[in-house]
Amino acid sequence: MRNPFRTRGRSRAALAIMVMIGLWLVCSAHAEETKAGPLKFTDPNAPGYEDPIENYDPWEGFNRSVYKFNYGFDKYVFLPAVKTYRFLLPEVVRNGISNFFDNLYEIENVFNNLLQGNAEGTVNSTARIVFNTTLGIAGLLDPATPMGFTKREEDFGQTLGVWGMGPGPYLVLPLLGPSSVRDGIGTGVDAVVGTVWASFVVNEIYSNSGDRDKLYWGWTGLYALSTRAGIPFRYYETGSPFEYELVRYIYLKYRQIQIEEK
Numbered sequence: 001m002r003n004p005f006r007t008r009g010r011s012r013a014a015l016a017i018m019v020m021i022g023l024w025l026v027c028s029a030h031a032e033e034t035k036a037g038p039l040k041f042t043d044p045n046a047p048g049y050e051d052p053i054e055n056y057d058p059w060e061g062f063n064r065s066v067y068k069f070n071y072g073f074d075k076y077v078f079l080p081a082v083k084t085y086r087f088l089l090p091e092v093v094r095n096g097i098s099n100f101f102d103n104l105y106e107i108e109n110v111f112n113n114l115l116q117g118n119a120e121g122t123v124n125s126t127a128r129i130v131f132n133t134t135l136g137i138a139g140l141l142d143p144a145t146p147m148g149f150t151k152r153e154e155d156f157g158q159t160l161g162v163w164g165m166g167p168g169p170y171l172v173l174p175l176l177g178p179s180s181v182r183d184g185i186g187t188g189v190d191a192v193v194g195t196v197w198a199s200f201v202v203n204e205i206y207s208n209s210g211d212r213d214k215l216y217w218g219w220t221g222l223y224a225l226s227t228r229a230g231i232p233f234r235y236y237e238t239g240s241p242f243e244y245e246l247v248r249y250i251y252l253k254y255r256q257i258q259i260e261e262k
Helices: 012-029 060-088 091-104 106-116 119-134 156-162 181-205 209-229 243-260
Strands: 170-173 177-180
Touching (some): 060 170, 091 119, 177 243
């Protein structure tokens, strides 16, 4: 099941920067609140446990402001660019691009499966890279799925959850959307892993530094467009007068289920 709100495919460099900015803004805007004590990470066995689904959005004012900002960016910048992307490229080409990036960043699934001690998942993700890169023509096709190696998305937020870290406060990140303190940290780590891997691949393709930079930033933008084009969620089109609460509930519940299933 794919989280309808989570844009796993993102501009890696922008993602890392925005995560740091978002966390810095949160810490700055709510310094007085955190002086009272350390952040409460939800552990059902700990005294004073608070259900993250119902009660743990202490920065709601800030989060709502960021949610509105994300809506404006999505409506006036991102979606018009996505509309142009869809107009210019036929579906078969867009599918190939999506498959290529899924294969390129499958390395994150390998990385997190290893950290989680998930041998089966590690083998599955590695096999996907091998078969899709070779039989799938550098990942443009996805022969691994019909071969039984289905895509299983893992991220460092899930890894931290497997290690026992609770989600902490709910957090809406600039441009990136619903998250939590734990998942914000995880997003930053995944961004670094993805950036290092993508840079390595680019360096293998081009020896000229100028060409490398153009290719890297070009496919970073293409990656962001491809990912957003595949996400059906549209702000303020859920039909609910309490969309913020609905999105928060779905996101936190989904992440909770993901980790409990491991």
